[in-house]
Amino acid sequence: MKPRRLQFILGHPWTGRDWTKCGLLFGISALALLWSARYLSLSLPELIQGAPWIADLVSRMVPPNWGFLRQLARPVLETIQIAIWGTVFSAALALPLCFMAARNMVPRWLFHTTRQFFNAARGINELIFALIFVAAVGLGPFAGVLALSLHGAGMLGKFFAEAVEEADRGPIEALRATGASATQVVAFGILPQVLPAWIAATLYRLEVNLRAATVLGMVGAGGIGFELYSSLKLFQYQDTATCVLVILAMVMSADYVSSRLRAYILAS
Amino acid sequence: MIEVHALTKRYGQLPALTDVSLRVAAGEILVVLGPSGAGKSTLLRCINRLIEPSAGEVRMAGVPIPTDRAGLRQLRSEVGMIFQDHNLVPNLSVLKNVLTGRLSHMPAWLSLLQLFTDEDVSIALDCLRRVDLEASAWKRADRLSGGQQQRVGIARALAQRPRAILADEPVASLDPQSARLVLTDLQRAARDFSIAVLCNLHQVQYAREFADRIVGISAGRVVFEGTPSKLDTAALGRIYPGLDSAIEHEPPLQRGADVLQVSKVLSQ
Numbered sequence: 406m407k408p409r410r411l412q413f414i415l416g417h418p419w420t421g422r423d424w425t426k427c428g429l430l431f432g433i434s435a436l437a438l439l440w441s442a443r444y445l446s447l448s449l450p451e452l453i454q455g456a457p458w459i460a461d462l463v464s465r466m467v468p469p470n471w472g473f474l475r476q477l478a479r480p481v482l483e484t485i486q487i488a489i490w491g492t493v494f495s496a497a498l499a500l501p502l503c504f505m506a507a508r509n510m511v512p513r514w515l516f517h518t519t520r521q522f523f524n525a526a527r528g529i530n531e532l533i534f535a536l537i538f539v540a541a542v543g544l545g546p547f548a549g550v551l552a553l554s555l556h557g558a559g560m561l562g563k564f565f566a567e568a569v570e571e572a573d574r575g576p577i578e579a580l581r582a583t584g585a586s587a588t589q590v591v592a593f594g595i596l597p598q599v600l601p602a603w604i605a606a607t608l609y610r611l612e613v614n615l616r617a618a619t620v621l622g623m624v625g626a627g628g629i630g631f632e633l634y635s636s637l638k639l640f641q642y643q644d645t646a647t648c649v650l651v652i653l654a655m656v657m658s659a660d661y662v663s664s665r666l667r668a669y670i671l672a673s
Numbered sequence: 674m675i676e677v678h679a680l681t682k683r684y685g686q687l688p689a690l691t692d693v694s695l696r697v698a699a700g701e702i703l704v705v706l707g708p709s710g711a712g713k714s715t716l717l718r719c720i721n722r723l724i725e726p727s728a729g730e731v732r733m734a735g736v737p738i739p740t741d742r743a744g745l746r747q748l749r750s751e752v753g754m755i756f757q758d759h760n761l762v763p764n765l766s767v768l769k770n771v772l773t774g775r776l777s778h779m780p781a782w783l784s785l786l787q788l789f790t791d792e793d794v795s796i797a798l799d800c801l802r803r804v805d806l807e808a809s810a811w812k813r814a815d816r817l818s819g820g821q822q823q824r825v826g827i828a829r830a831l832a833q834r835p836r837a838i839l840a841d842e843p844v845a846s847l848d849p850q851s852a853r854l855v856l857t858d859l860q861r862a863a864r865d866f867s868i869a870v871l872c873n874l875h876q877v878q879y880a881r882e883f884a885d886r887i888v889g890i891s892a893g894r895v896v897f898e899g900t901p902s903k904l905d906t907a908a909l910g911r912i913y914p915g916l917d918s919a920i921e922h923e924p925p926l927q928r929g930a931d932v933l934q935v936s937k938v939l940s941q
Contacts, residue, residue: 575760579826582721583833584750584777592785593773597765 466646473647477632481651484628487546487621488614491553495614496607498558503565504591510569519562526559531617535626546627553614553621560613564606568599605667612663619652629655674699674869675720675837680729682715682893689715690893693729697837700867702860704874704884706904708913712893713873717839720871721752734836750777753830753868755840755859759822763815767806767825770814771797774832800828804858820851827858831866838863840872844879852876856883877909 504510506519534552542548572595580594622630629652636644675697682690690712697703705713718724720731722738722745731738733752739745753774761770775793776784783789789797801807804824809817814825823843830838840859844852860883863870874880880887881901889897889904889912896911897904 573760573763575756575758576762578723579754579756579760579829580762580773580776582723582749582752582754582839583774583829584746584748585773586746586777586781588781589776589784593765593769593776594762597762601764 462642465642468643469646469650470641470643471647473636473644474651477629477647477651480622480629480632481655483546484618484622484630484655485615487549487553487618487628488611490550491557491614491618492607492611494550494554495557495561495610498554499561499565502558502562503569506562506566507569509574520566523559523562523566526555527563528559529556531556532620532624535621535624539625544625549618549621549626549628552626553617556617557610557614561606561610565599565603568602568606569595572598601670604670608663608667608670612659615659616656619655674734675871676730676732676735677716677720678730678732680716680719680731681727682712682719682724683727688893690719690726693890693893693895695888695895695898697869697871699836699869700863701885702863702870702872702883704872704880704887705890706874706877706880706887706897706912707890709875711890713875713890714841716890717754717841717871717873720839721749721754746777750833751836753833753835753838755823755826755830755838755843757842757845759819759826761814761822761825761829763813765814766811767801767814767817768794768797768810770825771800771828771832774800774829777833796834797828797832800831801825803831803862804828818851820847820854823847823851823855824858827855827862831862834866835868837869837871840870842873842875845875852879859883877904880904 502519502522505515506523508516510516511519531552534555535549538548538551542551576598577590577594580590585593618628618630619633620630622628622632623634625631629648633645633648633652636642636648675695677693677695680690680693681688693712693716695703695705705716707713715724719726720738722740733748738748762773765773772789772793775789775796779790779793798807798810801810804827806817806821806824806828809821814822817825826843838859843859844855847855856879859870859872862868872884881904884901887897887899887901887904888895889908891912891914897908899908
């Protein structure tokens with residue numbers, strides 16, 4: 406039997422220059438990673454040494470304090486309400502703005518301005534917005550709702566605008582040809598095409614907002630995060646465990662419900 | 674009904690149409706024949722000003738096409754348009770797609786609430802009955818076959834109660850049987866309502882069968898005008914330069930397909 410020859414095939418035949426470039430890239434990345442590991446004092450021995458303490462903390466968390474559930478009912482409800490209103494407001498903001506962020510709908514300068522606004526809203530984390538709004542409107546869930554609304558508007562606006570850009574041009578031309586007004590062209594030519602994608606994006610946003618709403622309380626912007634934070638501060642680790650489990654249950658059920666709904670909407 | 678006089682369209686320096694003149698009488702089917710890229714689509718779109726012509730004049734029933742917004746919308750409402758890819762809104766019902774042909778006749782706010790008058794609905798159902806698709810009124814448009822969708826496109830155009838119909842290669846992506854059905858529906862509508870039909874085709878055989886008169890266009894210029902019986906080998910040679918005359922002797926169906934093939938090669 407003849408020995409089989411193996412060929413190493415990449416995108417194109419590699420020259421010596423390609424190999425040098427590749428080697429340099431790997432070398433530099435490795436150096437950067439090692440340097441930052443030292444800078445951050447990442448160390449395996451310390452993790453091993455700390456293991457008993459972690460085990461100790463976890464052992465203090467079990468069993469979770471189920472009695473604490475009763476006290477969590479209100480914060481859980483509040484968290485869900487924050488997520489829902491945050492989503493409603495962000496969709497309401499994104500809805501009119503998305504057309505101004507669609508390349509094929511408006512002049513370039515308006516497109517770029519709106520997109521930059523979305524980028525800024527998206528670039529700043531909800532928690533940072535929450536800190537700002539707590540300073541502006543005071544402690545409480547309203548600050549949380551505002552934080553989710555603004556950040557979510559940036560996310561949804563971009564999604565909505567991209568759906569508009571991807572809408573088939575044909576039906577739009579057909580509607581213009583019937584003599585329909587600009588609003589009618591949008592309502593009958595674009596909306597039906599983008600609505601399923603819009604609803605799916607909004608549902609996904611609701612899911613993300615629920616996750617975000619669970620930590621807003623840590624900066625005083627309402628929801629279950631506050632209970633979690635204070636139980637830790639008071640060393641009530643069994644209460645902390647209950648909080649974590651409740652959050653997990655909330656997030657997982659939101660995940661399940663929203664993905665089922667999205668699948669249903671995109672299919673029909 | 675439609676009068677085009679010395680129409681010229683340039684894209685930058687590139688001429689798409691040069692000095693095109695033609696007339697279509699009420700109830701007449703004028704087929705514009707020519708290879709892909711000859712300027713047939715541009716010609717149609719210059720008539721309802723989906724494309725702005727560079728020079729020349731278009732008149733509808735003796736009146737020049739208006740340039741102001743309201744006047745243009747009024748004109749478009751009287752001119753139905755049929756597209757190669759039918760351009761239905763895929764996720765609206767068949768009935769609602771046909772109803773979009775009525776949009777220009779109704780107050781915008783009613784249409785945005787999805788409210789339609791009994792009269793508009795009965796006109797739409799009437800038009801669907803004409804193309805034998807009344808039973809599919811509540812199906813989603815994209816559930817229909819290509820030929821059925823194109824007939825919905827005809828129904829949408831008829832729902833406008835048009836004085837003229839512009840058909841842009843209405844059967845280019847259909848099988849022969851559906852194509853004949855579509856063209857028959859179009860022909861009957863033209864006769865029954867004395868609509869002036871300007872129809873782009875690239876299948877010589879269908880032009881012979883359905884046209885009252887034929888205009889041949891090559892490289893943006895009119896190179897033939899006359900009844901189907903006058904469309905001889907010499908005329909075909911002018912419309913499709915370089916086309917072998919042997920094709921004339923092929924069986925009819927084959928010929929249409931060959932012309933399509935050759936015209937594609939020529940336009941490259």
